[in-house]
Amino acid sequence: MCLAIPGKIKSIEYQYDGLVRMAKIIFGGITKEASLEMVPQAKEGDYVLVHVGVAISIVDEEEAQKTFQYLAEIGELDDLVASSQLDMPNSNL
């Protein structure tokens, strides 16, 4: 239940009498609606983490790369990170 999934903001609109900022968010192939009230700075094209219908965080791309740089820093990750093999289909997200 604490599962939160990253998805990309496709479009933003106001609902509930124009009071609430909502977004259509694409997860892999599926589009779902989520509230953007917790991430007022989020804009179209951003990746956000969505949990039970509410976006709770913007996913930072630069920080994301750090997970992969970490091994490189300790001298273990040859050219793997840069290699195109890692461009796998995004089916699970």
Place this chain on the structure above:
Amino acid sequence: MKFLTEFRAPEVVEQYVNELHKIVTKPWTIMEVCGGQTHSLVKNGILHILPKEIRMVHGPGCPVCVTPLNLIDKAVYLAEEKGVILCSYGDMIRVPGSKRSLLESKANGADVRILYSPLEAVKIAQENPDRQVVFFAVGFETTAPANALSVVHAKRLGLKNYSILASHVLVPPAMEAVINDEEAEIQAFLAAGHVCTIMGLGQYEPIVQKYNIPMVVTGFEPVDLLQGILMTVKQLERGEANLENQYSRVVKPEGNPEARKVIDQVFEVTDREWRGIGTIPMSGWEVKAELSEFDANKKFAVNIPKAPECADCIAGLVLKGIKKPYECSQFGKGCTPMTPLGAPMVSTEGACAAYYHFAGEEISA
């Protein structure tokens, strides 16, 4: 964008495992607090590939598992006797109460609805002005903003027929309860990434200091988990105890202030009973007194007598990391996901269900 596809990369996983083998010299016991992480560790076979020195034990971070039996009985009562539209997350609906689960109530004709989000429950209340709608709001800090937001929406819309039955629990007091339990032997924690997304890192530094215990805030992908474990083992091997953040792409040190504002608007801290563990002081949230019209506990003042727990279920010991699911006499015998005796066999985040589906008894790490 490439980065979201990289996190399942098997080659990188292998590199992390090799690095772990290289640096580990002693046995270490590490607890991942969050059930989502338990699930990912077991499902992705990570427990099999870790060096044998590293023992992962699974913590109490399964909201459905720690929701008291009495509260489930109360939800069943509201659905059956008070005629409310009772909504909750799918997992919660399937957990057996002392007589039956909400799902069984639904089969008997009660109006029980499985929802993806509490915001949908507010819509249902709007569309059914002559019915009372109750959302069974379980969860840790991650889920609190959504549950709180549903109350804010209902108030904004002036709804008089919406309330929540809150069973909200907090991670830091549970960590301390586990550390202080004499039977538990935890040497380090993977802290739950999504909880820290909301709350930030501030609450954890004092625990690291006080108990001199390493802690790494970690994500949920196999690569995240292995990196989190590697960072933890490095600290342990060096004899350090620090708070580190593996999951910085999502977790900011300050958390999400907007989310906390909404939580503070709706909830206040209270003592909470954790199923199988007992009452932990100041370990949960309840709806603030000034919003009591949205608190199902106050709105429907029913007193359901406490029923005894199933005597064979050792869920409390499993949730504190003292026993593994396969050490329970009922695991896979009397207790399966189809015939669960305890909540950890129901929830997708429960350790018993994770082992039943993906590992069985073969994992003895």
